[in-house]
Amino acid sequence: GLKGKVAVITGSTSGIGKGIAECLAAEGADIMLNGFGDRSEIADLEKKIATEYGVKVTYSSADMSQPSEIVGMISEAQKKLGNVDILVNNAGIQHVSPVDEFPEDRWDSVIAINLSSAFHSIKAALPFMKDKGWGRIINVASAHGLTASPNKSAYVAAKHGVVGLTKAVALEVATNGITVNAICPGWVLTDLVRAQIEARAKESGRTFEDEKRALVSEKTPSQDFSTPEQIGKLAAFLCSDAANQMTGAPYSVDGGWMAQ
Ligand code: NAD
Secondary structure, three states: OOOOOEEEEOOOOOHHHHHHHHHHHHOOOEEEEEOOOOHHHHHHHHHHHHHHHOOOEEEEOOOOOOHHHHHHHHHHHHHHHOOOOEEEEOOOOOOOEOHHHOOHHHHHHHHHHHHHHHHHHHHHHHHHHHHHOOEEEEEEOOHHHOOOOOOEHHHHHHHHHHHHHHHHHHHHOOOOOEEEEEEEEOOEOOHHHHHHHHHHHHHHOOOHHHHHHHHHHHHOOOOOOEOHHHHHHHHHHHHOHHHOOOOOOEEEEOOOHHHO
């Protein structure tokens, strides 16, 4: 189990990050949540995880587009929970547009939140992990860290960058008892994907359900979504002793997308 370990999970107020936080808490890790959302809903989530799993839970409102807030989040976790043993870089946003119409500010936000935030949090957390001679860094990349789709240039560039960052840092800390890996989900039905399905439905005039099926079948041989819990279980496995020789690699959870 992960009793006595402290896990910081960025973007864990919803979707995949929330699933990962719950799975790590289920293994006994104390949790720092992060992300946007309604403050009272976040307080409820803190309470729910703490009581259900008997772990300490705290929350940072740090904005992952702001380097100083990211560094503040890591030091707050160390102060409030005692260390940072596990870092999950999960916060992410999407913007869909052809590259020649892509707004500059959206490009900058996608790169900042989906890629640069992982650099800043890793830089801040590594000294604590090195001190203990143990650490786990998990970057939530994407199938789009390994292949491209049209109209997602910033996202694809950021996620390929995350996979590269994962490999580079894994090499640097390979003898420190620290592993660094990437998880590459295909489609998971979260708010981020619901927004894309809604946009497609608005454009085509078809129903949400029709567009949901169309979206998943375009890319996914299994014709189905993965769940946040399935991603969370993989994250928990990567934190286990059984995974201490797994480092520097992307792991697909995508219903066969990457096999095509
Ligand atoms: P989501 O929208 O449900 O969750 C995103 C989380 O990030 C939320 O908690 C949100 O508050 C937080 N967030 C957004 N901007 C932030 C910021 N500036 N600072 C701090 N937190 C911020 O989406 P999700 O699908 O759960 O996405 C989680 C990660 O998984 C993302 O990196 C995404 O790219 C990746 N991913 C998702 C899918 C999918 O199909 N849903 C597939 C592959 C990869």
